[in-house]
Amino acid sequence: MIGPRRRTRPATVLNAILMFATTALVASCALGSDTDVVVVRITGSGFDPATLTVDPGTEVRWSNETNQVRTIDTTGVTFNQGRSLPAGPEAFISEPLRQGETYARVLTSEGVYVYTVGPIPDEQFIAMIEVTES
Amino acid sequence: MKTHQPVEIVTIGGGMTASIFAAKILPGTSHRMVSIEQGPAQWTYPDFAHNHDTLKYNNRYSMMQDVGRSTWTWRPDAASPSLPFRQLGSFHPGQGLGGAMVHWTALLWRFLPDDFVYRSLNEERYGSDRIPEEMTSQDWPLTYDDLERHYDALEYDLGASGQVGNLGGQLIEGGNPFEGPRQRPYPNPPLAPTVYGQMFTEATKSLGLHPFPTPAGILSRGWTDPYGNARAACIYCGFCTRYGCEVGAKSSPLTTWLPPALDTERYQVRTNCRVLGIETGDNGLATGLRYVDSRGEEHFQPADVVVCSAFMLENVRSLLLARSAAHPDGIGNDRGWVGRNYTYQLNQAPVKGLWRGQKLHTYMGNGCTNVQLHDFNADNFDHSGLDFLGGARIQCEGGQREPISSADSLLEGLTDRQWGATWKSMLAENWDSVADISIEGDSPAYAGNFCDLDPTYTDEWGQPLLRITFDWRDNERNMYRFLAQRCAEMMSAMRPDQMSVTEELEPYRIDDYQSTHPTGGAIMGTDPGNSVTNSYGQVWDTPNVFVTGAALFPQNPGANPTGTVGALAFRSAEAIRDRYFDAAEELLT
Secondary structure, eight states: OOOOOOBOOOSSHHHHHHHHHHHHHHHHHHHOTTOOEEEEEEETTEEESSEEEEOTTEEEEEEEOSSSOBEEEOSOOBOTTSOBOOOOSSOOBOOOBOTTOEEEEEEOSOEEEEEEEESSOOGGGOEEEEEOOO | OEEOOOEEEEEEOOSHHHHHHHHHHSTTSOOOEEEEOSSOOOOHHHHTTTOOOHIIIIISOTTBOOTTTSOEEEESSTTSOOEEOSSOOSOOOBOSTTGGGGSOOOBOOOOOGGGGGHHHHHHHHHOGGGSOTTBOOOOOSSOHHHHHHHHHHHHHHHTOBOOOSEETTEEOTTSOTTSOOBSSOOSBOOOOOOHHHHHHHHHHHHTTOOOEEOOBSBOSSOEEOTTOOEEOOOOOBSOOTTSOOTTSOBOOTTTTTHHHHHHTTOEEEETTOEEEEEEEOTTSOEEEEEEEOTTSOEEEEEEEEEEEOSOHHHHHHHHHHOOOSSOTTOTTOTTSOTTOSOBOOEEEEEEEEEOTTOOOOTTSBOTTSSEEEOTTSTTSSOOTTOSOOOOEEEEEOOSOOOHHHHHHHTTBTTBSOSSSHHHHHHHHHHTTSEEEEEEEEOBOOBTTOEEEEEEEEEOTTSOEEEEEEOOOOHHHHHHHHHHHHHHHHHHHHTOOSEEEEOOSOOOOOSSSOOOSOOBOSSOBOSSTTSOSBOTTOBBTTOTTEEEOSGGGOSSBOSSOSHHHHHHHHHHHHHHHHHTGGGGTTSOOO
16 A cells, blocks of 8 residues: 655745644654654755665655756666666656655565656666665 | 974875875864975966877876986896886876876776675685685775775765666666675766767677776766865866866866865975985884975975875885884885785787778777776686686777877787888778777786885985886786687677787786886785785884875776775775874774
């Protein structure tokens, strides 16, 4: 069962703080207080962290800190030199994220996600999440 | 002799590792540092502007050490006489602010995880009697995992351009499948592909091999580094190796570490000054450096810590020359290890091809606009039925061919003579239609290859030159023969109209340029019984002396050394900054 996807759209700094607190609150209320949450930042030079290992059932939140609109793409992207990334156990493309917006997803299927950004895939935005029971 | 105010750190040489130490140690501490640099000051602007002067830089080695003033001697074995070489040949050690990294080719490698366990890995896989008796190669005192975060930090300081092959253990198509796991991709995408590179990629893929773009310390796009240095991308001018980069795209101390180091106002590089020796106190610790300035006047710079951060050969020589009552055979040499495990790099071009009528644009690009594969490097392939250990990285030619030196040997093997009317018209028609495949192989250590002080020859200041005793062994000859055949298969798959193969390795020559990768001579190890330094480059018998650079390598793997020189320097700088001065003059653990 895929968990709810949360999206924050802060219009002001104050709203951002409120939205972050609300998101955390809502997330913990909706998913139970024992769900682990991990944040992956989309920065100007790539994903941070670019390599991650999490337990199944962890909620991963991608936060776009850049001024370009990004999606998270785990469907198995092909770059323009004809080389491709493998699709993840759950192949998805997030909604477009503007600066300051967050996409959250609970990863339940075990396996390795090698993902990039959309709509234009970028070498600097290749990252890996391994979902495995620790 | 003028004695200066003491500082915490003084270094021999103002090159790559000196600038790394300065940039990493000085900010956030109150330490002061001085570097004594034999060459002149130089900066991207104005010194490298309009510097496309092939004769000056490529053929007359303007940025290299002047071997008329100080050189090295060489002999192939201990039974032969040694002679000094007065023209640069086999290697081109640099001089000047920023050192040899200013004019490097910029291939930026992480050594493979297997490279750090050469001896135990080969013993385990093939048995200890597969290791020649004379071979003294040994395991490093640290692993790839120990260095990974320093390789990462180095690549992000330099803005390295490349394609990730192993992301946290997950193989990524198009990168190097043999590389050690990295925590994140390169900071910049690969440099532009080339015609010849694409030919090589298609051909080697059809053979089931794994080509990937060269990882480079050259910016593929405009980029700002962690220190705030905003720099331009490479313009693929083709005047790269042996030149300073006129746009600052090729990373060096000038572009990266010197600006933040000098900003602290506690770092000083004294240029056109030549170190004469490391001075030693009665207690056996170093007290500082004695040097001579451009007017010939002598100086003494006292310091708490002395760093041998010059070119590998001069680092080994400085240790041997530092003879005192406490260290009669030189600093680091109490157990006779200085000079041992001297190694080089098996860098050869076994095959070349001619594609009539095809323009390869070999003059456009840089030394890293080419394609690599590691399928025949290290122990990436099974050596069970073979007569050698180790291997080489293999690459197709890059894009910095220039007319003067290339005319000399370009058509060797393709025409029956290198003179005359036919040769001239062939050269005119095909200069841009010929290209090679080359190997850069590992160089194991042997008891009979070593450095010591020459008994006969001295430099301009009357000090003995370093004597290099070195030649290839059967292992390297057999390795070359095997790799030449593999390169011939790759070249055949590229379907040239004509092909030339050099099947056998010639004896080592000091006058023939191969690569500027002499290594070893002050190797790191697990204890004083097998090395000169610990894993931080700290000299066992003189704990306030550190060695940096390729002199530390127990043997040389099949890849360029600079990436590992940098990662080791990052690790040592961190240890000195965070721990050394709290327990000064003690060995770091």
